[in-house]
Amino acid sequence: RAQNGPISVSGSRGDFDVETQNGPISVDLQGTSWDGKLDARAKNGPLSVRVPTGFTSGVEISSDGRSPWNCRGIDCGDQGSDRRWNNTPRTVKIGNDPVVVRISTVNGPVSIDNR
Numbered sequence: 001r002a003q004n005g006p007i008s009v010s011g012s013r014g015d016f017d018v019e020t021q022n023g024p025i026s027v028d029l030q031g032t033s034w035d036g037k038l039d040a041r042a043k044n045g046p047l048s049v050r051v052p053t054g055f056t057s058g059v060e061i062s063s064d065g066r067s068p069w070n071c072r073g074i075d076c077g078d079q080g081s082d083r084r085w086n087n088t089p090r091t092v093k094i095g096n097d098p099v100v101v102r103i104s105t106v107n108g109p110v111s112i113d114n115r
Contacts, residue, residue: 012035020043029050032056060103061092065088067109073114
């Protein structure tokens with residue numbers, strides 16, 4: 001847990017429960033699946049998520065609204081890449097159920113890159 005500092009998670013396994021008030025959260029998923037559980041939450045901090053092509057574990061990325069989204073290589077909704085500010089909560093699911101990686105923010109911008 002961090003108040004203002006950045007949090008970064010990289011890899012393909014582990015059990016993590018991370019939270020920050022204002023700092024950014026960066027998640028770089030590697031391989032084809034996640035072994036364990038990852039829960040990452042930000043109140044006002046931005047999310048940066050990299051998901052490899054062909055990643056099979058369930059990943060859920062969400063915002064409560066008031067957050068601009070930038071998506072590359074993945075469909076994040078109606079327009080694919082939406083950089084508009086709006087008050088609509090949004091959730092994107094990648095991979096198969098069950099969801100083992102959950103990443104969320106309340107007010108921060110969201111960037112998802114499928115590499």
